Amino acid sequence: MSTKKEALVVANFKMNFNMRYELQHWFANFIKAKKGIRLDSTRLILCPPFIHLSSFIKKIRSKQISFGAQDCFWEQKGAFTGEISPTMIRSFGGKYVIAGHSERRRYKGETNKIINYKVTAALKAGLQPILCIGENAREKKHDMLFSVITKQFKECLYDVGRSRIKDIIICYEPVWAISANKPDHLPTTDEIMEAKLLIKKLLIQEYEGPVSEHVRIIYGGSVVSKNVSEVCIDAGMDGVLVGGASLLPHEFVKIAQTIDL
Numbered sequence: 001m002s003t004k005k006e007a008l009v010v011a012n013f014k015m016n017f018n019m020r021y022e023l024q025h026w027f028a029n030f031i032k033a034k035k036g037i038r039l040d041s042t043r044l045i046l047c048p049p050f051i052h053l054s055s056f057i058k059k060i061r062s063k064q065i066s067f068g069a070q071d072c073f074w075e076q077k078g079a080f081t082g083e084i085s086p087t088m089i090r091s092f093g094g095k096y097v098i099a100g101h102s103e104r105r106r107y108k109g110e111t112n113k114i115i116n117y118k119v120t121a122a123l124k125a126g127l128q129p130i131l132c133i134g135e136n137a138r139e140k141k142h143d144m145l146f147s148v149i150t151k152q153f154k155e156c157l158y159d160v161g162r163s164r165i166k167d168i169i170i171c172y173e174p175v176w177a178i179s180a181n182k183p184d185h186l187p188t189t190d191e192i193m194e195a196k197l198l199i200k201k202l203l204i205q206e207y208e209g210p211v212s213e214h215v216r217i218i219y220g221g222s223v224v225s226k227n228v229s230e231v232c233i234d235a236g237m238d239g240v241l242v243g244g245a246s247l248l249p250h251e252f253v254k255i256a257q258t259i260d261l
């Protein structure tokens with residue numbers, strides 16, 4: 001991992017904490033798990049459901065922890081019933097937003113074009129987008145990693161100029177590895193490195209070398225403390241995006257500690 005860049009450990013809590021007591025329980029355990037632990041070069045980014053964002057910001061205060069949202073709309077304000085704007089997220093304390101998660105592509109029909117509108121709107125509001133890209137099982141089977149990632153990269157980042165690319169975090173999240181409980185459903189270190197090199201190449205091709213150096217590339221998909229060395233450290237990634245394991249505070253903190261070593 002590059003020593004210059006702060007590593008990122010992002011929690012995507014997805015649609016969890018349905019009951020108030022579940023949230024209180026998580027807070028209490030997280031505070032316990034985090035007590036006395038210093039992270040020197042790792043930032044935690046917590047992305048709860050919108051409705052809990054303010055509670056997280058009030059409850060958890062640490063220089064090493066920032067907050068984000070799991071999605072946003074592409075307009076900043078107005079008659080868009082049910083939507084949450086990037087400006088709202090920013091002004092209520094969020095600094096990051098996940099864009100293009102495969103679950104939104106799948107269940108909400110988000111296309112690269114829609115994701116591009118969201119990325120652009122997020123940047124405009126001063127948020128740092130965490131852009132998820134990655135192939136699904138069928139695409140993997142047909143050796144389509146290169147074409148899928150290239151298309152997602154180019155279309156989702158369309159019109160994002162050189163001055164803004166450093167604010168983007170790219171997450172390589174192979175769809176087939178999300179919430180996969182079988183060991184053979186985890187990419188190997190080499191496979192993750194291959195995806196990283198491809199993303200790096202695209203960055204250098206589309207933006208100049210020195211600018212692209214600032215972009216952090218992280219990994220997502222079934223990350224736990226036991227595999228974080230393989231999927232992040234050994235693969236030279238700048239951090240991880242964690243789903244299921246983020247619901248377990250001790251496990252989540254352990255992942256961050258391993259990366260921070």
Ligand code: 13P
Nearest residue numbers: 012178179221222243244
């Ligand atoms: P899991 O860590 O549960 O596989 O989820 C990954 C993910 O979708 C993070 O955004």
